[in-house]
Amino acid sequence: MARLLCLVILPLISVLPFSYASPLLMLSTGSSLFVEEHKQTFLTSPNADFSCGFYEVGGNAFSFSIWFTNSKNRTVVWSANPKSPVNGHGSKVTLNHEGNLVLADVNGTANWDSKTSSGKGTTAVLLDTGNLVIRDSTGTKLWQSFWAPTDTLLPLQPLTKGTRLVSGYFNLYFDNDNVLRLMYDGPEISSIYWPSPDYSVFDIGRTSYNGSRNAILDTEGHFLSSDKLDIKAADWGAGINRRLTLDYDGNLRMYSLNASDGSWKVSWQAIAKLCDVHGLCGENGICEFLPSFKCSCPPGYEMRDPTNWSRGCRPLFSKNCSKIEEYEFFKLAQTDFYGFDLIINQSISLKECKKTCLDICSCSAVTYKTGSGTCYIKYVLFNGYSSTNFPGDNYIKLPKNMVSKQSDLSCNPTKEIVLGSSSMYGMNDANKNYATYYVFAAVLGALVLIFTGTSWWFLYSKHNIPMSMEAGYRMVTSQFRMFTYRELREATGKFKEEIGRGASGIVYRGVLEDKRVIAVKRLMNISHGEEEFWAEMSIIGRINHMNLVRMWGFCSEGQQKLLVYEYVDNESLDKYLFGDVSAERLLAWSQRFKIALGTARGLAYLHHECLEWVVHCDVKPENILLTRDFEVKIADFGLAKLSKRDSTSLNFTHMRGTMGYMAPEWALNSPINAKVDVYSYGVVLLEIVTGSRISSGIKVDGREVELRDFVQVMKHILATGDVKDVIDTRLNGHFNSEQAKVMVEVAISCLEERNSRPTMDEIAKAFLACDDEDNHPAYSW
Template identity: 45%
Template sequence: MVLTDYDGTVVWRTNALSAEADHAELMDSGNLVMKDQGGNILWQSFDHPTDTLLPGQPVTATAKLVSKDLSHPSSYYTLCFDNRYVLSLAYEGPDLSNHYWPNPDHSSWMNYRISYNSSRRAVLDKLGQFVATDNTTFRASDWGLEIKRRLTLDYDGNLRLYSLDEFDRSWYVSWVAFSQPCDIHGLCGWNGICEYSPTPRCSCPPGYVVSDPSDWSKGCKPVFNLTCGQRTGFVRIPETDFWGSDLNYTMSTSMHTCKEMCLGSCACVAFEYKTFPNACFLKSALFNGKTLPGYPGTAYLKVPESFLSQPHTSDSVFHHGHACDASNKQTVSYTTHTNDGQGTMWHYYYWFLAVFFLVEVCFIGSGWWFMSRQHSARSEIWAAEEGYRVVTDHFRSFTHKELRRATKNFKEELGHGRHGSVYKGILHDSRVVAVKKLNDVKQGEDEFEAEVSVIGKIYHMYLVRVMGVCSERSHRLLVYEYVENGSLAMFLFGDKGPLQWHQRYRVAAGVAKGLAYLHHECMDWIIHCDVKPENILLDMDFDPKISDFGFAKLLQRGQADPGSMSKVRGTRGYMAPEWVSTAPLTEKVDVYSYGVVLLELVMGSRVSERATDGREDAEAALRQLEWTIKEKMESDDLTWIDGFVDPRLEGDFVYSEVLLMLEVAALCLEKEKSQRPSMNHVVQKFLSFD
């Protein structure tokens, strides 16, 4: 027996090795089941939902809703349990994926959700109440028995609960996830902006035109070419935010500094400046654009200066009105009429009456249309609430075969560390990556992918991007972006040649910003636990990127589990004193290690190598060095600095910057962790000095 879909695709067939199907039965619940002669269920449609759930049909770890509309093939929305076992709405596009419900800017507990309940089950009951194992719950506005309902993920990314009106046999919305929606990701596509006037519509910013007027999810495309080194300026769009795709952020900075940072980075295509608290966000891409009255931020889009010098009319911004019927596409244009000042008062009076009568006719006609149509007129209400910043996510799962092919059977080894070996690879789209084969990973496939996917959502210019994971049988691999110049250790202690002083100072400031992001800005609190030059990579511009973050246990903010770090080990010479105690580990262990890295950037050699006496351990040598630095800095004589800085620099360094780095290092190396600064405080030290 064979069961096919509407397009002829085989969705189920009997297995010749198992009991043969005897009959099919459509249950009163709407579940289509295939049974054998003994009445055992061989297959059931409730295990394979499409875009709709019926009462009693569950969402599970393997069963999810996928938006599906033949007239809108570019709808990429799913309702499923994410890697933290939280029921989520997600945009799963061809270029990126991210979650937008529940609020991605909030932690699980702020969203009233429970993480890591591995049972993963959600169901709508006959009364119209929906309950999930992560504490998701909602109910229909017409809650009660005797009403037929369905839960549908529509092609616009909104989740709606429909109830059937028995009188006219039409469906009406009895609950909706987004009551006003520009928070739905991908709604207006790349470079598009969602706005209200007063109904929601998509528009293209100046210098951009719509890619496909029949499908706004394809977004807008620029009418100019933007190349690195080209003279550029900015187009100002007030009260606008492009959610995610942050290259970097800087707090308490001026708009001028923010603009200069974007002009100085070829990867920056725009920046957003928020007037409170004077925050700067550099953007690597324009996605999830949204204009909201009263929003305290302004977007500045980078464009060629030649574009700014051209005359532009208001028609350069293409608008699109979304009607209630999502299949009904229309273009809305506005024309301003002027008069020549002639005519009489009666002329205006008659025009007023005519317009008033026309509005009344339209209002009555619209009301009749709303009440009489057979299908869900209310089903396509858009969703738009204020939402902010998630990191967009190019994270994906790879097969072991894909990575074996990309690395030519793991031929070119880039390095080897405690966690495993790293190999160079080239993906099918010609992107160069670094593939790390992990050793001694005891986690199961689900647990491993869950923890790694959290790391994969992290995107910061001073962190190595985790692009994907492979978890097949015993294979555990991570796919990273390829960082061209290798590790900082190769330049400080190896044969790659010394770094110039300005490069070392930039590394120190960049690593501080990266650690501050991990400690204070991530949705989950991440302690690195192994900060050292080997785990700091340098890109083509010698900007630092921290690698191997997230191997330590991920902790929620405000929690400290002393047992959670039992399998984590630091590196001798970089480990804080509390490693050897039973005290809970906090982010201050990274602060201590960062202090050691600062000293090595200044000296150009390992601090642990100063323990020349065989009886003197690395920690004792470090304590002696810290004491010496503090004593020397209290004097007015600065001649000692020449003998302290890496001699390979031949005196080419900035005294004030050396003193700053040594001052910060001394603070970070305090024996009592409570006396060490936070990484946010360290970043402020560098910013205030600049």
């Protein structure tokens, strides 16, 4: 009977899938791997974490590679021939009798070899670390893949002065000053972008005073370099497979493997904003990161190669230096082309800046910063990027006939932006999803880049904090810390000087020992659990934007919950808009537009650029503080709601906000997202335009109407093309009609149904397109 079972079972076993796989632990002299058998025959590490053999990179194209066995899509960490794949028929890898490991193409030519020659007894093995090693008969290492990295470092694999990571045109290497850098090294232009050239290496905690030029990633996710670069993975600790990869988009990222499903998550990245990577959109191209990564060509230019953004844009005109009067400038708001400045002039007017460019034939554009009057004459348009946070504008030099054709001269322009794709960089779309990749990477990867991990230990050693909160301490920086209740009580003189109050608490003025003036908000009716409060503070504390009040710290001792902010010594917006405002305090139109734009920028930062999205939940004039220069500082976002970037709505235990500014979703018990802030902003915007407290009741022709009816009235007025009847009468007609029309249009769109409301980023861009610097009667009033 047993013999009969054997006869039946053995043939079945021979056709089971695993019978086709023949992993090898070693290649000996004279043995080969054949490309046709790439699914059956390959090297494997003793722990089975890594495999080595032929890897399919395209139709009938293969590389000789090492990959993570248990990862989705078999993530490659090393390739012998990344730029010159071999044929899918007839190619092979052989450890020949001379002891040389040779990759041969179908015609027998050597595509790559290890350049070893130790003769008989030579072996090739794949170690548990992912290192492919060739040894002679005595066991001496002759060659190893760790000596020749491609785009990835594995734990315990050193990066030295003689090695570098390369991905397309991007390089990670030790420069001549012994500093580890990222560089775009294109066919015509080279440009270092990390660490930022705007700062010295010492400013960012690195040093050039070292001669070893060594960097290594350990088995716990700690990457340490001889130039004092010291980073840790967000999930730092043993037992996780990791890799440090220079990705095809030029960003350096650390990945951690989820053993349960084979997926990767980003646990650190060098570049928080992708447009800080140089060369992504090529020469003359403009990079935009929000709301998703985009490349575009400026007016007068077109994409050079529709399949490859790295080749940039080409001009649709030829320069004629003999007739400078034939050129004009087209404004690209809050756009710059970093570097390659021919001349930098300080404290000059925009007119003088443009004239300088017209007088220089090689000048292609100027970047001008209004506040400082700084003029940058550009001869090469490279590293272009557009950001609502850039404090200047670019003026590109074009023939007059091309400038006149641009519709962008009108307010609220519409431009077609061409999305970059992974195929443009020689990658398979099946493996990369460009847009979601960057959003996911930006969320999970920026944790360690922004802050250090030293002060959390100090705090933890002094306070009895649950272990689950340690991650929050790792995020604390010297500018954001925990205060003791006693410290804040003394700073405020036992909470003596009240400067404001709201539904969530009372605000007091205080002075710290270092003489910094602070605003301390003593919270009331807080439903946060202790751990939730700490987690939210660790996120809020890293928020830093010119239009947001800087949060310096917090206190959490039992029932005492306090937030510590910078002190803004002017008053809030409502004091300058409503009631009996003197002529001296009444806001001019230029100030109103500036406040509307600044508020939009601040909210856009919270909604779109933070590590985790932040919904303010209480946007109103009382929370819009003004500096002495009438710059906006949005306050009271310390109790805002945090949202993961992949979530579509938030969970609330109770309603938040102020009556009159709250979106209908609150009352309808609908899902809450950032659009509630957009609605509130729309109400505030109407109040800025009209100078009236719309949130507390509206009168039209002597009768009180609801807000939705008032919006319909505004739509009818807007349809006439003349909005002067809704502008604050105290301005006596001194306003910019074009800006006013756009502000009313935006306000109305903010008060529509949730799905029809714009994003704050779109609002900021609409206002920037109308931020006219030319003289206007409104500005001379």
